[in-house]
Amino acid sequence: MGTVTAADPHPSFLADKDAKVFVAGHRGLVGSAILRRLLSLGFTSVVTRTHAELDLTRQADVEAFFAAEQPRYVVLAAAKVGGIHANSTFPADFIAANLQIQTNVVDAALRCGSVRKLLFLGSSCIYPKFAPQPITEGALLSGPLEPTNEWYAVAKIAGIKMCQAYRIQHGLDAVSAMPTNLYGPQDNFHPENSHVLPALIRRFHEAKAWNAPEVVVWGSGSPLREFLHVDDLADAVIFLMDQYSGLEHVNVGSGSEVTIKELAELVKEVVGFQGKLVWDSSKPDGTPRKLMDSSKIQGMGWKPKIALKEGLVETYK
Numbered sequence: 001m002g003t004v005t006a007a008d009p010h011p012s013f014l015a016d017k018d019a020k021v022f023v024a025g026h027r028g029l030v031g032s033a034i035l036r037r038l039l040s041l042g043f044t045s046v047v048t049r050t051h052a053e054l055d056l057t058r059q060a061d062v063e064a065f066f067a068a069e070q071p072r073y074v075v076l077a078a079a080k081v082g083g084i085h086a087n088s089t090f091p092a093d094f095i096a097a098n099l100q101i102q103t104n105v106v107d108a109a110l111r112c113g114s115v116r117k118l119l120f121l122g123s124s125c126i127y128p129k130f131a132p133q134p135i136t137e138g139a140l141l142s143g144p145l146e147p148t149n150e151w152y153a154v155a156k157i158a159g160i161k162m163c164q165a166y167r168i169q170h171g172l173d174a175v176s177a178m179p180t181n182l183y184g185p186q187d188n189f190h191p192e193n194s195h196v197l198p199a200l201i202r203r204f205h206e207a208k209a210w211n212a213p214e215v216v217v218w219g220s221g222s223p224l225r226e227f228l229h230v231d232d233l234a235d236a237v238i239f240l241m242d243q244y245s246g247l248e249h250v251n252v253g254s255g256s257e258v259t260i261k262e263l264a265e266l267v268k269e270v271v272g273f274q275g276k277l278v279w280d281s282s283k284p285d286g287t288p289r290k291l292m293d294s295s296k297i298q299g300m301g302w303k304p305k306i307a308l309k310e311g312l313v314e315t316y317k
Ligand SMILES: NC(=O)C1=CN([C@@H]2O[C@H](COP(=O)(O)OP(=O)(O)OC[C@H]3O[C@@H](n4cnc5c(N)ncnc54)[C@H](OP(=O)(O)O)[C@@H]3O)[C@@H](O)[C@H]2O)C=CC1
Pocket: 024, 025, 026, 027, 028, 029, 030, 031, 049, 050, 051, 052, 054, 055, 056, 057, 076, 077, 078, 079, 080, 081, 097, 101, 121, 122, 123, 124, 178, 179, 180, 181, 182, 183, 186, 187, 188, 195
């Protein structure tokens, strides 16, 4: 790590801390965690733009930005993101914005000529609804998708294929990481459009503050989900930027799963809400289970460090 040899004249990512790194989506859950990690590691030239400063769906603006900034590394953590309700309510926004953002960024990264490595972030929803568990990278495109988020999933699958195609045809070192469900600071706590964990933290917190007798939780409570703290994901992203250069995408999960009922009980305990849970069966369950097989990245030497309860307590604070 960090050495320069005749076969590979470039320093590794972690030995190149003065190089310009563009973190797209640096104010979001994932991008902010990656930014914190890069700065704590001593990276000196991290470039960021808010959505208002640079709309990544606009091709000409993205090309002009890359031509002017000439970044050496790119982490693509900007995307149109949301939970089960947002995904099923705004399918056009989810497919269009994500296809546009990733196509513009990957293509501009090639055209500007300065990019040595790019990492694209997908999601575990790329896998078939009934994929064998735990889900290996090889399960991609082996069956039908979960209908509540298929539009987003199709865009993310296209992102993986875009990175592969640009590697094969143009030699661009573009890699893809597929995280499981994430949580942590800077999450989106919108009451309807967020993911389950921030939604429940908010709902239990408000119910406690208002002395409400009950909290409504969506679906049946039986779906299983795997959660990873975003600081662990940020660690994995830096690890892959430094260590991985391959065609296939890489799963990043925690390896442990809970039912939504267990999760709701845990959030209730962490927040200190005393009332009862009521299940709203008119809301969709989504995929019944999506535990990732993360043995590929673990085999390379990365592993998660933050247990769910510990991460939840920190996030609630
Ligand atoms: N959250 C999760 O549970 C999971 C997330 N992921 C993946 O991680 C990545 C990041 O997700 P997450 O951090 O949760 O998302 P957030 O919604 O928290 O953040 C998204 C970021 O993208 C930026 N953005 C959105 N649209 C545009 C645009 N048109 N132009 C420029 N910037 C834009 C936003 O900018 P601004 O703040 O300026 O508005 C924001 O910083 C995504 O690719 C997602 O698929 C994968 C698995 C699970």
